[in-house]
Amino acid sequence: LTNNKIDYMNQKVLLNDACPSDSTASKAANFPWSFWPECFSTEDKENTYCVFSHQGFASGRGIFILTTEDFAYAMLDKPAFTNPEVLATVNQYDNPPFVQHEFPGKGRGLVANKTLHRGDEIFSSTPIIITDSDAYELPTSERLALIHRGVETLPPDTQARFWALMGHANGDPVDDRISTNNFDTMIDGVTQQTLFPELSMLNHDCRPNAAYFWDEQMMTHYIHAIRDIRPGEEITITYTDNEKDRKTRLKRLEANWGFKCACSACTAHPELTAESDSRLYQITHLGRTLDDWTSSSSATPEVAELLISLYEQERLDANLATAYKYAAEAYSSFGRKWEAVKYARLSVERSMLDKGFADGDVAEMKKMAENPEMTWSWKKRVGLTGKSCECGNAH
Numbered sequence: 001l002t003n004n005k006i007d008y009m010n011q012k013v014l015l016n017d018a019c020p021s022d023s024t025a026s027k028a029a030n031f032p033w034s035f036w037p038e039c040f041s042t043e044d045k046e047n048t049y050c051v052f053s054h055q056g057f058a059s060g061r062g063i064f065i066l067t068t069e070d071f072a073y074a075m076l077d078k079p080a081f082t083n084p085e086v087l088a089t090v091n092q093y094d095n096p097p098f099v100q101h102e103f104p105g106k107g108r109g110l111v112a113n114k115t116l117h118r119g120d121e122i123f124s125s126t127p128i129i130i131t132d133s134d135a136y137e138l139p140t141s142e143r144l145a146l147i148h149r150g151v152e153t154l155p156p157d158t159q160a161r162f163w164a165l166m167g168h169a170n171g172d173p174v175d176d177r178i179s180t181n182n183f184d185t186m187i188d189g190v191t192q193q194t195l196f197p198e199l200s201m202l203n204h205d206c207r208p209n210a211a212y213f214w215d216e217q218m219m220t221h222y223i224h225a226i227r228d229i230r231p232g233e234e235i236t237i238t239y240t241d242n243e244k245d246r247k248t249r250l251k252r253l254e255a256n257w258g259f260k261c262a263c264s265a266c267t268a269h270p271e272l273t274a275e276s277d278s279r280l281y282q283i284t285h286l287g288r289t290l291d292d293w294t295s296s297s298s299a300t301p302e303v304a305e306l307l308i309s310l311y312e313q314e315r316l317d318a319n320l321a322t323a324y325k326y327a328a329e330a331y332s333s334f335g336r337k338w339e340a341v342k343y344a345r346l347s348v349e350r351s352m353l354d355k356g357f358a359d360g361d362v363a364e365m366k367k368m369a370e371n372p373e374m375t376w377s378w379k380k381r382v383g384l385t386g387k388s389c390e391c392g393n394a395h
């Protein structure tokens with residue numbers, strides 16, 4: 001294994017005719033990749049990026065990873081690779097709770113074909129492509145050569161799924177598809193761009209009905225209903241931070257995905273969108289108030305209740321998890337046990353769908369739900385006089 005690694009590293013370019021053939025790679029003892037990785041180094045020789053391809057990953061769905069040797073080999077240590085049975089219920093599309101539909105002005109999207117209740121899994125999938133954002137430090141021609149090579153190494157069905165994806169710019173067809181459809185995910189402390197072809201069929205809505213999270217150990221992306229979805233309703237996710245005002249959302253969506261947002265939160269009457277923006281500014285302000293743990297803090301349970309109400313009015317169903325957490329901590333800080341438990345439970349339920357089963361906030365709220373008296377916030381604000389809340393003047 002070590003020898004194989006040394007063989008292909010530290011070279012400016014590794015061409016197929018300059019190295020053992022790909023079929024040798026799949027037969028080489030202990031060599032984990034399906035092909036000999038092709039690599040390019042940055043001009044300063046600081047970093048070398050290679051295409052690491054694994055055709056057997058996720059029961060033959062396959063994956064290619066464009067990154068450095070260290071990151072690629074670290075991924076191989078995750079249960080998704082070491083214990084493939086953990087993926088037994090992932091990538092199941094035989095009887096999905098949705099159908100594909102063509103929407104004028106938006107292209108394809110997914111529509112529920114049965115009632116989905118909040119918390120129901122819609123699907124879960126492994127990435128077919130992972131690209132290290134830092135690989136952009138390579139000259140464009142070299143980076144493009146690597147991603148083209150990567151796509152060629154995917155199993156044929158998976159390649160077909162890749163080519164069926166939409167692009168929005170007229171540049172390189174592989175690069176365009178990757179940049180239009182990729183999702184930022186954290187792997188070993190670094191942001192990586194990951195591509196999931198089925199997830200890429202979901203359109204954006206500023207008030208979406210589905211939430212998603214990435215489980216790094218399982219190398220799996222989960223998507224769940226975050227409120228009840230009726231048959232015939234489009235399943236939507238958010239592409240951007242929905243707590244930003246309308247103008248910011250429109251600008252980001254156009255710049256990054258090339259479309260003018262036409263969801264109801266973007267296209268409502270100006271009086272209504274102005275009111276929505278005003279609620280969003282107040283949400284930001286109240287969050288800061290509740291984050292203030294100094295002796296002059298004006299945070300109270302009433303402030304947290306107002307925050308919850310604002311999120312509900314905005315239909316930001318996934319973000320409610322954060323408001324519930326604030327409320328749990330605010331009640332706990334005034335020694336009000338049962339309200340703290342109630343909001344901790346509500347926060348856990350939502351956060352598990354939006355932040356993931358292993359998320360730190362989920363763990364913290366689980367503890368609060370069991371025993372608020374043992375959490376760091378318990379009675380922290382009892383006896384504080386605080387300053388008056390300027391909650392109505394939020395800007």
Ligand SMILES: C[S@@+](CC[C@H](N)C(=O)[O-])C[C@H]1O[C@@H](n2cnc3c(N)ncnc32)[C@H](O)[C@@H]1O
Pocket residue numbers: 105106107108109165166167168180181199200201202203204205257258259260261262263
């Ligand atoms: C990840 S793809 C989503 C699936 C895409 N509709 C398709 O047919 O493959 C992202 C692209 O879908 C389109 N899109 C997504 N959400 C949209 C929306 N709310 N309004 C208009 N176009 C949207 C944009 O062209 C965007 O670049």
